Amino acid sequence: MKFDKPAGPNPxxxxxxxxxxxxxxxxxxxxxxxxxxxxxxxDIAPNAAYGVMxxxxxxxxxxxxxxxxxxxxxxxxxxxxxxxxAPKMFGQQKKQNTTSQESSEGSEEAxxxxxxxxxxxxxxxxHDEAVAFVVAETFEQATAAAHLVRIGYSAGKGRFSLTxxxxxxxxxxxxxxxxxGDFDGAFAAAAVKVDVTxxxxxxxxxxxxxxxxxxxxxxxxxxxxxxxxITHWSTEGVADTLGIPHDKVRCVxxxxxxxxxxxxxxxxxxxxxxxxxxxxxxxxKCALTRPQIFNHTTHRPPTIQRLQLAAGRDGRxxxxxxxxxxxxxxGARGELATEQSRLMYGGxxxxxxxxxxxxxxxxxxSMRAPGEAAGLFALEGAMDELAExxxxxxxxxxxxxxxxxxxxxQDKVRxxxxxxxxxxxxxxxxxxxxxxxxxxxxxxxxxxxxxxxxMAGGIRNNMVKASGTRVTLQSGGRVLVETxxxxxxxxxxxxxxxxxxxxxxxxxxxxxxxxxDSLFPKAAGSGGSWGGNSxxxxxxxxxxALRTAIAARMGMPxxxxxxxGQIRAGGRSIPLASAAANGPVVAEDTITYGDLEKTYAQAxxxxxxxxxxxSAVTGEVRVRRMTSAFSAGRxxxxxxxxxxxxxxxxxxxxxxxxxxxxxxxxxxYFANHDLAEYHVPVHADIPDLDxxxxxxxxxxxxxxxxxxVGELGICGVGAAVSSAVANATGVRxxxxxxxxxxxxxxxxKVA
Amino acid sequence: xxxxxxxxxxxxxxxxxxxxxxxxLAAPAMAAVTPDKAREADPPLVRVMxxxxxxxxxxxxxxRTTLLDMAREHLKLTGSKKGCDxxxxxxxxxxxxxxxxxxxxxxxxxxxxxxxxxxEGLGTPDKLHPMQAAFVRxxxxxxxxxxxxxxxxxxxxxxEVRSGAPSFVxxxxxxxxxxxxxxxxxxxxxxxxxxxxxxxxAAIGDVHAGKKS
Numbered sequence: 013m014k015f016d017k018p019a020g021p022n023p024x025x026x027x028x029x030x031x032x033x034x035x036x037x038x039x040x041x042x043x044x045x046x047x048x049x050x051x052x053x054x055d056i057a058p059n060a061a062y063g064v065m066x067x068x069x070x071x072x073x074x075x076x077x078x079x080x081x082x083x084x085x086x087x088x089x090x091x092x093x094x095x096x097x098a099p100k101m102f103g104q105q106k107k108q109n110t111t112s113q114e115s116s117e118g119s120e121e122a123x124x125x126x127x128x129x130x131x132x133x134x135x136x137x138x139h140d141e142a143v144a145f146v147v148a149e150t151f152e153q154a155t156a157a158a159h160l161v162r163i164g165y166s167a168g169k170g171r172f173s174l175t176x177x178x179x180x181x182x183x184x185x186x187x188x189x190x191x192x193g194d195f196d197g198a199f200a201a202a203a204v205k206v207d208v209t210x211x212x213x214x215x216x217x218x219x220x221x222x223x224x225x226x227x228x229x230x231x232x233x234x235x236x237x238x239x240x241x242i243t244h245w246s247t248e249g250v251a252d253t254l255g256i257p258h259d260k261v262r263c264v265x266x267x268x269x270x271x272x273x274x275x276x277x278x279x280x281x282x283x284x285x286x287x288x289x290x291x292x293x294x295x296x297k298c299a300l301t302r303p304q305i306f307n308h309t310t311h312r313p314p315t316i317q318r319l320q321l322a323a324g325r326d327g328r329x330x331x332x333x334x335x336x337x338x339x340x341x342x343g344a345r346g347e348l349a350t351e352q353s354r355l356m357y358g359g360x361x362x363x364x365x366x367x368x369x370x371x372x373x374x375x376x377x378s379m380r381a382p383g384e385a386a387g388l389f390a391l392e393g394a395m396d397e398l399a400e401x402x403x404x405x406x407x408x409x410x411x412x413x414x415x416x417x418x419x420x421x422q423d424k425v426r427x428x429x430x431x432x433x434x435x436x437x438x439x440x441x442x443x444x445x446x447x448x449x450x451x452x453x454x455x456x457x458x459x460x461x462x463x464x465x466x467m468a469g470g471i472r473n474n475m476v477k478a479s480g481t482r483v484t485l486q487s488g489g490r491v492l493v494e495t496x497x498x499x500x501x502x503x504x505x506x507x508x509x510x511x512x513x514x515x516x517x518x519x520x521x522x523x524x525x526x527x528x529d530s531l532f533p534k535a536a537g538s539g540g541s542w543g544g545n546s547x548x549x550x551x552x553x554x555x556x557a558l559r560t561a562i563a564a565r566m567g568m569p570x571x572x573x574x575x576x577g578q579i580r581a582g583g584r585s586i587p588l589a590s591a592a593a594n595g596p597v598v599a600e601d602t603i604t605y606g607d608l609e610k611t612y613a614q615a616x617x618x619x620x621x622x623x624x625x626x627s628a629v630t631g632e633v634r635v636r637r638m639t640s641a642f643s644a645g646r647x648x649x650x651x652x653x654x655x656x657x658x659x660x661x662x663x664x665x666x667x668x669x670x671x672x673x674x675x676x677x678x679x680x681y682f683a684n685h686d687l688a689e690y691h692v693p694v695h696a697d698i699p700d701l702d703x704x705x706x707x708x709x710x711x712x713x714x715x716x717x718x719x720x721v722g723e724l725g726i727c728g729v730g731a732a733v734s735s736a737v738a739n740a741t742g743v744r745x746x747x748x749x750x751x752x753x754x755x756x757x758x759x760x761k762v763a
Numbered sequence: 764x765x766x767x768x769x770x771x772x773x774x775x776x777x778x779x780x781x782x783x784x785x786x787x788l789a790a791p792a793m794a795a796v797t798p799d800k801a802r803e804a805d806p807p808l809v810r811v812m813x814x815x816x817x818x819x820x821x822x823x824x825x826x827r828t829t830l831l832d833m834a835r836e837h838l839k840l841t842g843s844k845k846g847c848d849x850x851x852x853x854x855x856x857x858x859x860x861x862x863x864x865x866x867x868x869x870x871x872x873x874x875x876x877x878x879x880x881x882x883e884g885l886g887t888p889d890k891l892h893p894m895q896a897a898f899v900r901x902x903x904x905x906x907x908x909x910x911x912x913x914x915x916x917x918x919x920x921x922x923e924v925r926s927g928a929p930s931f932v933x934x935x936x937x938x939x940x941x942x943x944x945x946x947x948x949x950x951x952x953x954x955x956x957x958x959x960x961x962x963x964x965a966a967i968g969d970v971h972a973g974k975k976s
Contacts, residue, residue, distance in 0.1 A: 039899035040891060042907030043914060045842020045882035052841035151836060152827040220846045220854055220908040220956050269844070269908025270956050302847040501906030501957045655902045655959060662958030687851035687954060694951040698960040700943075 016606025067140030071680020126249030177369025221269020242537025310377025464740025470728025480533030489589025503652030541720025660725015816884030
């Protein structure tokens with residue numbers, strides 16, 4: 013099904029099952045500890061050997077010497093893989109023969125886009141890249157032997173500082189800059205302006221399940237149970253790495269213990285387990301150790317952001333300048349922190365520029381709302397500063413600068429598909445009690461605590477991806493949904509089951525659902541907040557095809573209604589189950605898209621309101637309450653969508669107050685590489701959080717009329733917190749996170 | 764510039780030398796161990812008898828096996844999760860002799876004779892423990908990976924509060940009482956990156972209050 017015209021009325025509008033706060037359909041097995049994650053398949057691989065990766069001890073340089081003899085002789089050791097005996101992988105192989113099957117698959121990216129070669133030579137490009145892989149009969153033996161691999165390094169000089177790198181940064185080819193009107197002239201002439209620089213640090217996704225893979229071969233067919241957010245990216249990545257056809261690799265990603273962008277890429281656990289399993293002729297499994305995760309896998313790259321905002325006395329933006337610097341390995345993207353500034357507010361004169369410095373730190377990647385999460389810290393922080401300079405309420409400042417069409421696209425009018433930022437602001441403000449805020453900083457106290465209120469807006473670009481589903485009406489009238497879509501905690505199992513139940517007019521408990529197997533129809537996967545909307549749109553398409561097939565089989569018109577377990581048309585009503593009396597009815601379809609994404613600006617919106625208490629004695633900041641309002645089109649399950657927002661808000665509080673990877677610029681690695689040193693919010697950091705969904709439907713986004721919600725929760729939160737801190741203390745910290753050492757020197761003297 | 768690896772170089776010494784002269788070993792602490800000694804270093808197997816979820820278990824284990832890996836890899840009880848293997852995340856929480864522990868920080872051989880409850884011992888998908896059911900009802904989880912640890916921890920934590928044991932936030936050290944603040948403090952060793960925290964606190968509140976639905 014091609015979605016190329018705005019959606020009209022369709023069966024999803026009944027909302028009998030969609031939208032309702034159903035408990036997760038995978039809930040019972042998760043809370044009982046019965047959901048199998050990738051490392052936990054004893055039933056199918058009882059004899060799996062244990063692989064342990066050895067990571068490089070330097071950030072840049074070469075392996076000078078390597079002695080594996082002790083490791084090889086250690087008890088239980090089956091194999092020690094290093095650059096000396098690893099097979100040649102993508103980039104090192106002779107020209108690949110692309111099989112006809114692969115080219116016909118029409119992969120959307122260049123071959124090798126997801127490849128992740130390991131152990132391909134002596135050169136070290138990042139700390140904790142794989143330098144050896146030790147496989148043994150037991151985990152304990154493999155772990156001990158991994159410590160016996162003796163490596164001498166020749167350390168090279170690396171570029172590890174963004175502050176230094178920014179001086180020679182180049183325009184970022186991954187970002188679209190914008191120059192509209194006369195920015196310099198308008199900024200110079202404006203009555204009120206702010207010109208401020210914010211910085212955001214490297215951050216880690218820190219999902220709870222370490223990256224893990226079980227690899228097993230049957231002949232030339234490889235099966236991986238692996239923790240990856242997008243089944244076919246994993247399949248293509250591993251196949252291209254090893255130089256084998258995509259159809260020789262099956263990836264099962266049935267349960268994934270969180271991702272937040274980290275599991276969009278293939279890492280050493282998958283590739284090295286696959287290689288070792290082939291060499292040993294038996295299954296091999298590997299989980300990265302927690303300390304390896306922080307340097308071996310991707311992270312959110314750092315930013316330096318200069319905001320130049322100028323307004324008239326009425327608050328209307330006259331000039332909007334956002335220049336950002338980021339850093340990453342050669343060819344990698346960095347953090348595209350100007351993204352949201354294209355769409356968020358008006359202003360006739362605009363300058364958006366993005367620069368990137370080449371760094372030799374671990375390769376950056378996606379972390380929840382890449383771009384916006386970091387960019388909104390600065391944009392919304394600067395908007396708060398502008399409101400202060402104008403002596404204007406920060407909500408009102410946003411409202412006067414709201415736009416209903418893309419303010420940056422010059423050549424044509426590009427309206428928003430559904431923009432309810434102002435409604436988010438108004439509803440959030442009312443629920444929070446924003447009208448009782450004291451605009452003057454440092455005026456509210458609660459004993460030794462300084463109290464402050466802050467707010468910020470949020471935006472997350474909406475993306476859609478092709479996604480396929482197979483739906484089967486089984487004998488007895490049960491419905492089976494199968495798609496390669498993944499559920500990383502987002503609720504995909506539940507919302508896809510709800511979609512099928514709604515479309516076919518059956519109760520939710522009549523639907524069985526299987527996800528995360530590359531043998532199922534290729535699906536959108538979980539990334540960029542496109543998964544929920546796109547995968548359910550695929551399930552919608554498959555259900556429409558199934559309805560057509562069922563109607564044809566039963567001699568009913570194509571527009572028959574499917575409701576209450578019945579098929580109804582023209583006064584006739586027959587039980588749905590009767591359609592499968594002579595065997596199951598199967599339909600498969602894939603949703604694809606036209607150019608509605610281009611003709612309409614599509615984004616989800618948020619507004620956050622936050623109260624903090626800052627200790628006047630220690631500078632410690634605690635979030636006391638937060639109300640956030642969200643507009644994300646149709647909410648497919650009110651319970652799971654709320655949880656996604658809670659998760660985003662919490663990660664935003666973490667980013668505001670504690671999360672930062674500390675770069676050791678001598679050696680080029682993240683020094684705080686575990687969960688004791690990289691601080692993420694814990695129970696005691698997070699109060700009850702209040703989530704509001706603003707009613708909306710987005711008919712330009714998909715037949716589900718939904719948009720992305722998974723990353724929206726984090727967008728803008730940090731600025732709401734920082735603005736609340738500024739309101740509480742009068743101190744504006746522009747270098748995130750706002751740790752107490754940055755506040756304390758500026759707090760009033762305690763008597 | 765490079766140097767041949769030599770024995771006995773500690774990480775601390777390397778860190779002091781600066782990047783340009785770095786010469787590192789993957790495992791400095793083990794660097795002095797000779798091949799023969801490495802063989803000798805493999806610890807003997809040890810017999811462990813303990814009760815897990817009401818079932819007596821009699822295991823012969825590598826002495827280095829953690830309580831967590833004993834459950835996950837030997838008893839195939841994979842409900843207890845390995846999130847960090849460093850006692851930093853709580854995903855591995857088990858109840859040992861009535862007290863919650865991070866099972867990744869405890870060797871199995873230290874628990875000979877002990878009675879242990881894992882998530883599998885609390886309930887099954889068809890017959891959930893009230894805490895498990897409350898987590899489903901309140902969506903006290905998302906990806907599900909920290910969830911068994913949260914649930915096991917919560918069950919034991921309620922017992923700690925009932926026994927009157929104080930926490931860092933207890934106003935009265937003699938008579939600790941249940942409150943959301945107490946729950947947040949006492950559950951802070953169980954990380955949830957999906958951040959179902961408010962829902963978890965609500966689920967625990969239900970169980971504390973004896974609510975069934």
